[in-house]
Amino acid sequence: MSVAVNDLSAARETLSRVFGFPAFRGVQETVVGRVLAGQSTLAVMPTGAGKSLTYQLPAVMLEGTCVVVSPLIALMHDQLRSATANGIRAATLTSADTDRGQTIERFRAGALDLLYIAPERASQPHFRELLESAPLALFAIDEAHCVSEWGHDFRPDYRLLRPLLDSFPSVPRLALTATADAHTRADILDQLGIPSDGLVIAGFDRPNIRYSITPRDNPLRQITRLIEGQPGPGIVYAPTRAGVEKLADQLGATGRTVLPYHAGLAPEVRAANQAAFVASEDMIMVATVAFGMGIDKPDVRFVAHAALPKSIESYYQETGRAGRDGDPAVAMMLWGAEDFARARARLGEMDETRLSGERARLDMLASLVETPRCRRAILLRHFGENPPETCGNCDNCLKPPAVTNVTELARKLLSAVYRTGQAFGFGHVEKVLKGASDERVMQRGHDQLSVFGIVDDEEANLLRPVSRALQARGALVQNEHGGLMLGGEARAILKGEAEVDLIVPKTTEKAPRRRRGGSADVGGNDPLFDALRALRRDLAREAGVPPYVIFHDATLREMSAMRPMTLDGLAEISGVGARKRDAYGERFLDVIRNFEG
Structure with missing residues (x-):
């Protein structure tokens, strides 16, 4: 479908028809408008703000294929599942795919809206030759902070993308990231050839996440207390492989399903554990930071750090894996003096060119854990924002400590x-x-x-x-x-x-009562919601996809509240696009009608 560059009304119609959303969120409309107008853009949007929609929607509307550069195969396959579920013609071209020949044929025939590719492959001359064989609509560079040596997840192959992009000067570029300070943003713009006026910043706040930071005294007891108050899926980060294994074994005593994930496990075990977590509605994954970037699971209800993360950017990104669906979530960090001792020792081994930046990051982490004031305000100021003095949804704001x-x-x-x-x-x-x-x-x-x-x-x-x-x-x-x-x-x-x-050190308390930002009991003891969830679970099992690919919890809650009786009524629910309405609508309506009867 070809559109006029300023035709945002067509974009809103596509948003409703394909994705089932009544309106854009935040800066999505600004970014989509720039893409449709052929303008290159760097969009800095918090996790959960709908970054993927800003290239998936134009890919449906524009002639040609949108080429998406993504750093991890697991992330590409997750995005592929979600795009396909919405009826978008998408494929990946990776070393893990067995249908590469078919994908290339589909691309050359103009039968792909989206083609996901790793930066290592994208920078090769033969891939550039392939792209010359079919029209292109857009280059989307996901996790764009990986291009910057100043970023916390630097990937050298990202810095080799510029020649490919320059080979197609008429194709706009859209770089996307959730974590980039001012220095990193400037580097991304320069490395990817995006003009400085193409920067769109949505802000970094994740108001649905409750931040809680406390000294580590008995990590098993502290994390167990968190788990007892959070029945949904969660991630616990431990700093070492041995620590992951030990903590996973110990947390298994809570009665929840707990699996480990670290680089020392066999690849097939890692893949199986990750797949089990993605498909689960209550599993806990204990992991090193090797786990996470490839996960786009929206219903993670908590992220716990058993030790200090390596930087404030890492902390923001890792905690951002909680609550991507917008529902309340918790981020808890436990820290000790030995964490800072190890971190400062690592500074002594660092290249001089990076030393000042890494020291500043560590000092900012120290400010974050030490402050008696709002945690969120410190995080947001680090990313250049000017937040209110209090947020009402971190441990210090909810219960101001004595100083x-x-x-x-x-x-x-x-x-x-x-x-x-x-x-x-x-x-x-x-x-x-x-x-x-x-x-x-x-x-x-x-x-x-x-x-x-x-x-x-x-x-x-x-x-x-x-x-x-x-x-x-x-x-x-x-x-x-x-x-x-x-x-x-x-x-x-x-x-x-x-x-x-x-x-002043706090005395040990009982497990906190669930409150704003802290509850994972998102159903609210609603029998219809539970029945809809059970159907979603069955459909996901039949289709071989995670439950959230069928519908998010928020969509099921709206179904339960509105109780539509017809397919047209179901289409009014946020998140029910035409493809999903036709594929699943009658089965969900049957559940609703049974409750009405």
């Missing part, structure tokens, strides 16, 4: 570290400050120091949290043997030129 000034205690701790020779771990320094009758303390003569026994019982209870806070901000660092040394602003704190505030 105490511990500058004097911090000075005592730093002084003890210095006077004991900057060679001992926290346990030894703590004994010195508490005046403990310890043999090692005596042997070293540390009972003769001026700092011996200078903290009282009340201060002693805060020593560990203060040490953790100082290590997070870099005023204390660990050497290769685990001994504490002064660093960063330690001198300024000792001289009284910098203050240290501390969130």
Whole structure:
């Protein structure tokens, strides 16, 4: 179908007919309008904002094929399932496909709206020759932050795309990402040849996600409490393969299905575990960060980090895998001083050209975990936004913590570290400050120091949290043997030129009651919703696709609330396009009619 470049009314009609949505969301209409007008664009849109629709819809309307560059085969196949379910003519061309010859024939015959390709293949000369054999409508570059050396998921093959794009100067380019700070955005524009006035930023806020960050004391108990309040699917990130295996075994005792995922597993095991998670409505995946980018599962109800993520961009992207369907979700992070010690040690091994940027990212993570104020505001400011001071949906906004000034205690701790020779771990320094009758303390003569026994019982209870806070901000660092040394602003704190505030440690609480942003019980004990969900489960099993490919929970809830009796009435439900109405409509209507009867 050919359209006038400014014909957004045709785009809205296609949006309703093919995708079943009554209106565009956010900046979708702006981006689609630019694509239809042949303008190259970089769209920065939060996860769950409908990035894929901004190229899938024009691909249906424009003559020629939209070539989509995507970094992972699993992500391509997931997008392929969803596009095909909406009646879009789509195919992938990857090393995992057995029908490559048929796909090439379909492309050359003009029988494809979408062709998904990996950057490694896209940069090859023979692929450019293939593209010359049929008309092209658009180049869409998904996860475009991978093109930037400043990004957190740099993929060198993305930087080889420019010659391919330049070979087709009349074909517009659409780059898409959810995570790119100002520096990364500028690099993406430059590397992909998109003019600076082609930048469209939707904002980074995910208001349906409740952020919760707390010091790690008993991770199994803390994560178990989260799981007890979240019956839907969830992801738990652990920093090591051994940690993944151990935590997966332990969480299996909750009665939920729990599977591991890490690079040490056999490829067929990883693939099977991922497929099981994608198809599940309540499974928990314990994984390293090797798991995630290829997952476009909309109904993940929580993401938990058992340790500090590697950067604030990684944290934003990983937590963004929760609640892509717009329903309430939870992101919980557990952190410890040792996480920052390891992260700062890695900085010492880093190339000088990246050091300042990575140090700034780590400092921003420290601010995020230490702040007594709004977590969301810190995240959004990092990405260049100017958010309100409070969000009403993070742990600090929902229950503001008590804050105490511990500058004097911090000075005592730093002084003890210095006077004991900057060679001992926290346990030894703590004994010195508490005046403990310890043999090692005596042997070293540390009972003769001026700092011996200078903290009282009340201060002693805060020593560990203060040490953790100082290590997070870099005023204390660990050497290769685990001994504490002064660093960063330690001198300024000792001289009284910098203050240290501390969130008063919270006492252990019962599992939180479900509330806005925290509930995964999205059905609300609605028998009709449960029946519709059961039908969706059966249809998904018959079709060999995940349940969300049939319909999202939000669509089923609207069916339950509106209770349409006809196919025309069903078509008024958001998310019911013509293809799905014709394929599944009567079976869902039968369930609704049975409840009405």
